[in-house]
Every structure is written in structure tokens, then in C-alpha cells.
Amino acid sequence: MAKRVIVIGSGIIGASIAYHLAKAGAEVTVIEAGEPGGVATRASWAWINASWGNPEPYFELRVRSIEHWHKMQSEIPGLAINWCGGLIWDLPPDELEAYAAERAKWGEPLRRVDRGEILAIEPNLTTVPEFGYFAPGEGMLEPLAATLALLEAAKALGAEVLAETPVKWLAEEHGRVVGVMTDVGVIHADETVVAAGVNTAPLLDSVGLTLKMSAPAGLLAHSKPAPKLLNGLVMTPGLHIRQTAEGRIVAGTDFAGADPEGNAEFMASDLQAKVEAMVQGAEGLGLDFYTVGYRPTPADGFSAIGRPHSKNGLYLVVTHSGVTLAAALGLFAANELLTGTRDPLLATFSPDRPSLT
Incomplete structure (x- = not known):
């Protein structure tokens, strides 16, 4: 009999889990409090990368995901x-060189590029600048689509x-989670x-x-649509930009977006002004809208995957880095849920590690 699995959340993580579970033969129900697509996903800069400020185990996990x-x-x-x-020069030159050398040692050579x-x-x-680095294996997607x-x-x-089905709490019987409580009652599942x-x-x-x-x-500024002005991802000091499939230039002070600190409209306008100064052809383009996303991040900054406290x-x-x-x-997740096999790359990402409990 197929294992019944509930996935709470329909952002890009939940959607990927649901797809892999269904592909493996599970009986899957995705439950989303709002519209399909989740919340944080919609406000992502949507950069797929392995090249930014990560210790080696996290780097290896990201490389595997890109593959x-x-x-x-x-x-x-x-x-x-x-x-x-992606073009990168969002570090002082000596730090940028050290960063590139580290990535080369780990098997991800970045190409040094001059002006x-x-x-x-x-x-x-x-x-x-006089030089930067180009990461040819990086990509981007439109997160909601x-x-x-x-x-x-x-x-x-x-x-x-x-959709539009908030989960009130997790349903538990005899110490085992057996599903979720919603406005229409308990929906049961094996996992x-x-x-x-x-x-x-x-x-x-x-x-x-x-x-x-x-x-x-994290705040991101979205310009009005324009003809193609950028070919890829550009990470400069204080301004990270990409152009979407529909022509909007999406900008943040870094790839995660800036903390608006109660001044979102001013910050979005300032980002748009920087875009128009940085990109020839964007002059007078104008801000269309801005988004503020709240990035779910375990306390130590790294993924938490598995059974918390071995809860059946x-x-x-x-x-964070959900898109990558x-x-x-x-x-x-699908493999572990259906076969009990935990991938070795998850060894350092237990939800029970001391920094999270």
C-alpha cells in the first residue's frame, strides 16, 4: 500500500518534496494556508548557486542540488x-581572490575576468572594476512559476x-504525529x-x-518591464541585480534582499535609482513595486532536515537558500521518508544539532 504523506507548505521546498514523493509512488497531499506557491518563495531573488560564503559541507549540498x-x-x-x-565582485579584492582560491580547491573553479x-x-x-570572477554554472529561475x-x-x-487550508496544529496520538488539524478536522497521514x-x-x-x-x-525592488538589458546575475558591492523573464530588473543590497527597517518605500526607490545609474538603458525606467520576504532560517544559518527528536x-x-x-x-526527503535511507550529505544538517535545540 502506498504511504500517505502530508506536506505542509507549497513553497519551492514543499513543491519539490511533493513532486519527488509522488514520483516515487507515495499518496501525497500538499496543504497550504494561502495560495499555492507559498510566501517566502514569491519574494526570493531566485539565484541558484554554490559560490557564496558557505563552509564546505553546505557548498557540497548546494553543488549536488544544482546537478x-x-x-x-x-x-x-x-x-x-x-x-x-553570475558575475561577482562583491568583496574587497584580497577577499575576492581568497574566496576564488577556496572554491577552486573545492572543485568549483571561478573564471577571473578583467574589465x-x-x-x-x-x-x-x-x-x-579592474577584475571580478564569473561563475558559469550559476542560474536563476522565476520562483513562483x-x-x-x-x-x-x-x-x-x-x-x-x-490551498487556503491553514493547519492549526499537528495531530498526535500515543507520541506519534498522525496528521494535521484543519478547519475541517483532522487529515490523517502516515508521515x-x-x-x-x-x-x-x-x-x-x-x-x-x-x-x-x-x-x-529582505526587500527587493522590481523595476517596470524593459527590453533585455542584463544577460545574467550581477553581484556588486551593495547592489545585486538580475533581469526576469518578463523584463523587470530585480535588485537588492545583497541576494537575500535588504532589511527595510520600517522604511521600505524609500529603500526600494533608492535601489531603483542605483539600478538606473548602473545599467545603461535603464535610465528613467522606474520602480514598479517592491517585495518584502521573510526568510525562514535555522538559528545557525544552515538547513535543518530530518526527524526532530526522532519523532515518529x-x-x-x-x-534559507530554498531556491538553490x-x-x-x-x-x-522523499528517499528518507519512503526507504529510511538518509543521504550522507545530510550528516551535518540534523534538526537536533545543539545550535538549534
């Missing part, structure tokens, strides 16, 4: 990923998606996956579990 994104893209026609590469090469990659940039494509692929394999972003901690609290996490805010019937996935990691975490 699996390529496989998933071949399986799901609607999963449009632009493997455009002329930078302008060959991004000819519309008005200000460029990609998540909806994953959900549709899961539904085509038999998954059910219940319940919490991939609920910022709502993770309250759900765990309902069964007496604690996970230390935060949800820092319960599985947890919470992470969704592919691998969906695969790993």
Missing part, C-alpha cells in the same frame, strides 16, 4: 531555469493540493512533512518540540 536541478529540468518541461552564470571580459558578458554595465510547475508535475503524478517556512516553529511547538530559527526580512511520523525541512537547495532536499 539535480538539471535533471529535473529535463523531466519537467515547464521548469524554466536560465543557466546564465573588458566583464563588459563582454554584461555590455550595459556603466561601472565595472517554477514552484507552480513543480506542483503541477506532482498533481500529474496523483498528488492533491489543498507529515513540515516545510512551512516561518510557520515551522509554531507547528513544532504544538507537539512540544523546539527549533531555534529566525525570519529576517514527523519530518522537517527548513532552510529545493531540488536536492526534495529528493533526499
Whole structure:
């Protein structure tokens, strides 16, 4: 008999888990408090990368996920990923050189590019340094569209998606999680996956579990649509930019977005002004809107994946870098839930590590 699995949360992490579970033959129900696509996913800068300030185990996890994104893209026609590469000079020169040397040691050589090469990659940039680095394996996607494509692929394999269905608490019997309580009563399952972003901690609290996490805010400015002005991702000091498939330039002070600190409109306007000064052809383009996302982040900054306190019937996935990691975490979670096999890359990412409990 197929294992019944509830996935709480329909952001990119929950959607990937649902897809991999359904592909493996599970009976899957995705439960979402709001509209399909979740909350944090919609406000992501949506950079797929392994190249930014990570210790080696986290780097290896990200590399594995990038590899699996390529496989998933071949399986799901609607999963449009632009493997455009990324330009990086968002560090002082000596730190940038040390960073590139570390990545080369780990097997991810970044290509050193001089001013002329930078302008060959991004000819519309008005200000460029003497040198930077180019990461050819990086990509970007449109986060909501990609998540909806994953959900549709899961539904085509038999998954059910219940939108506008808030989970009140986790249902527990004799120490085992047996499903979720909703406005229509308990929905039962053999396994319940919490991939609920910022709502993770309250759900765990309902069964007496604690996970230390935060949800820092990140603001991104979205320009009005424009003809193609950027070819890929550009990370400069204080301004990270990319252009979406519909032509909007999305900007943040870093890839996660800036903390608006109660001054969101001013910050968004300032970011747009920097974009128009940085990108030739964007002059007078104007700000269309801004988003503020709250990034679900375990207390030490790294992914938490697995059964918290070995709680039967319960599985947890919470992470920042959700766009990069969704592919691998969906695969790993499905394998562990259905076969009991835990991927070795998850060894350092237990939800029970001391920094989170």
C-alpha cells in the first residue's frame, strides 16, 4: 500500500518534496494556508548557486542540488531555469581572490575576468572594476512559476493540493504525529512533512518540540518591464541585480534582499535609482513595486532536515537558500521518508544539532 504523506507548505521546498514523493509512488497531499506557491518563495531573488560564503559541507549540498536541478529540468518541461552564470565582485579584492582560491580547491573553479571580459558578458554595465570572477554554472529561475510547475508535475503524478487550508496544529496520538488539524478536522497521514517556512516553529511547538530559527526580512525592488538589458546575475558591492523573464530588473543590497527597517518605500526607490545609474538603458525606467520576504532560517544559518527528536511520523525541512537547495532536499526527503535511507550529505544538517535545540 502506498504511504500517505502530508506536506505542509507549497513553497519551492514543499513543491519539490511533493513532486519527488509522488514520483516515487507515495499518496501525497500538499496543504497550504494561502495560495499555492507559498510566501517566502514569491519574494526570493531566485539565484541558484554554490559560490557564496558557505563552509564546505553546505557548498557540497548546494553543488549536488544544482546537478539535480538539471535533471529535473529535463523531466519537467515547464521548469524554466536560465543557466546564465553570475558575475561577482562583491568583496574587497584580497577577499575576492581568497574566496576564488577556496572554491577552486573545492572543485568549483571561478573564471577571473578583467574589465573588458566583464563588459563582454554584461555590455550595459556603466561601472565595472579592474577584475571580478564569473561563475558559469550559476542560474536563476522565476520562483513562483517554477514552484507552480513543480506542483503541477506532482498533481500529474496523483498528488492533491489543498490551498487556503491553514493547519492549526499537528495531530498526535500515543507520541506519534498522525496528521494535521484543519478547519475541517483532522487529515490523517502516515508521515507529515513540515516545510512551512516561518510557520515551522509554531507547528513544532504544538507537539512540544523546539527549533531555534529566525525570519529576517529582505526587500527587493522590481523595476517596470524593459527590453533585455542584463544577460545574467550581477553581484556588486551593495547592489545585486538580475533581469526576469518578463523584463523587470530585480535588485537588492545583497541576494537575500535588504532589511527595510520600517522604511521600505524609500529603500526600494533608492535601489531603483542605483539600478538606473548602473545599467545603461535603464535610465528613467522606474520602480514598479517592491517585495518584502521573510526568510525562514535555522538559528545557525544552515538547513535543518530530518526527524526532530526522532519523532515518529514527523519530518522537517527548513532552510534559507530554498531556491538553490529545493531540488536536492526534495529528493533526499522523499528517499528518507519512503526507504529510511538518509543521504550522507545530510550528516551535518540534523534538526537536533545543539545550535538549534
